[in-house]
Amino acid sequence: MTARAHVPTELERLGDLPLADADALAGRFPLTRNENPAPEAEYQRIMGELAFGREFTDHMAHMRWTREGGWSQREVVAFGPLSLTPGAAVLHYSQSVFEGIKAYRHADGSVWTFRPGYNAARINHSARRMALPQIDPEDFVASLVDYVRADEKWVPGGDGTSLYLRPFMFASEEFVGVHPAGVVDYYVIGSPSGRYFSAGLTGVSIWVVKGHHRAGPGGTGSAKTGGNYAASLLPQAQAADRGFSQVCFLDSYEEKYLEELGGMNVFLVMADGTVRTPELSGVILEGGTRSAILRMLADRGRGVVEEPIALDEVVWGIRSGEVAEVFACGTAAVVTPITRLAGDDFDVELEVGATTTQIYEELTDIQMGRAADPYGWTYRLV
Numbered sequence: 001m002t003a004r005a006h007v008p009t010e011l012e013r014l015g016d017l018p019l020a021d022a023d024a025l026a027g028r029f030p031l032t033r034n035e036n037p038a039p040e041a042e043y044q045r046i047m048g049e050l051a052f053g054r055e056f057t058d059h060m061a062h063m064r065w066t067r068e069g070g071w072s073q074r075e076v077v078a079f080g081p082l083s084l085t086p087g088a089a090v091l092h093y094s095q096s097v098f099e100g101i102k103a104y105r106h107a108d109g110s111v112w113t114f115r116p117g118y119n120a121a122r123i124n125h126s127a128r129r130m131a132l133p134q135i136d137p138e139d140f141v142a143s144l145v146d147y148v149r150a151d152e153k154w155v156p157g158g159d160g161t162s163l164y165l166r167p168f169m170f171a172s173e174e175f176v177g178v179h180p181a182g183v184v185d186y187y188v189i190g191s192p193s194g195r196y197f198s199a200g201l202t203g204v205s206i207w208v209v210k211g212h213h214r215a216g217p218g219g220t221g222s223a224k225t226g227g228n229y230a231a232s233l234l235p236q237a238q239a240a241d242r243g244f245s246q247v248c249f250l251d252s253y254e255e256k257y258l259e260e261l262g263g264m265n266v267f268l269v270m271a272d273g274t275v276r277t278p279e280l281s282g283v284i285l286e287g288g289t290r291s292a293i294l295r296m297l298a299d300r301g302r303g304v305v306e307e308p309i310a311l312d313e314v315v316w317g318i319r320s321g322e323v324a325e326v327f328a329c330g331t332a333a334v335v336t337p338i339t340r341l342a343g344d345d346f347d348v349e350l351e352v353g354a355t356t357t358q359i360y361e362e363l364t365d366i367q368m369g370r371a372a373d374p375y376g377w378t379y380r381l382v
């Protein structure tokens, strides 16, 4: 297997296509205001705590797809319980996909998101694999615009904070029988959030799992679909019992090569400065953060390589000093240093390194509007 330099992927190509401005898209999902928004004291408590993914805002965006009529019924309505028949196909066959993307408040009060076209392309990639309908990328972005405009007050300000946006789509047709649903609902909900790991840029400990895999060749690993996460929960709980905060999965053939964490991609920084990450094998999720980091490093003249990375080589490299830093990345936690890596027969430790810290700062500076965005990745919502 030979190493290769990064070539733009389908998601990166689609994700970089120009999008209409938010003002031009706004209004596609008309707002019916929530008559019973969170009381002021409740709102203040939630915005004070900023617990990731625990509390949601006053509204949600929605649209429905039918096989006969396509997408319709676009709306922003009060956040609240869904009415779902027990026969809804998603409850039986898990036909569902989701996305994770954030709204950031810049110092001047404006609200922005990061590469929404990429997430639009990825939800369509995931939807294709799960036999769900495609969404017009501008409808996807418009759903974020109208939802965030309705709930703008829920976008916190301050370093490391955001309104975490969760677009998702599921099979709501009532039937028991294995075939693609003819009725599908799409929603966007959001949760005001502080840092994902409350400890900030201090490191996390990772248990490398053998015997359990989140996905396999030809399966659904490259789709953001609930089953992959359900498959990760048992090994994750077992690792937590051992005192580890996350798990890293290995390839399902040989249990030899690193794949990714339960919800993040993984990178190595070598002592010679080269940065390496597992190649896109069709089994791992193609992270937008991974993509942004590869691009930023390449533009700074750093050697970046996507290739199979053997666990033995990583453990040996950490012991010998050849591997200087290991970090994980994803929208929720941005960049997270890994300071302990352990498995059945090894346990090694690392420092939080300069490259990890620098990537975290450069990426969050672009996202928060503190640095120029040469890539056109930031998109103004409000």
Ligand SMILES: Cc1ncc(COP(=O)(O)O)c(C=O)c1O
Pocket: 100, 260, 261, 262, 263, 264, 265, 285, 286, 287, 288, 289, 290, 329, 330, 331, 332
């Ligand atoms: C399994 C998995 N890998 C990687 C990532 C990172 O993707 P992104 O950087 O687009 O958030 C995520 C998070 O969405 C994930 O769930």
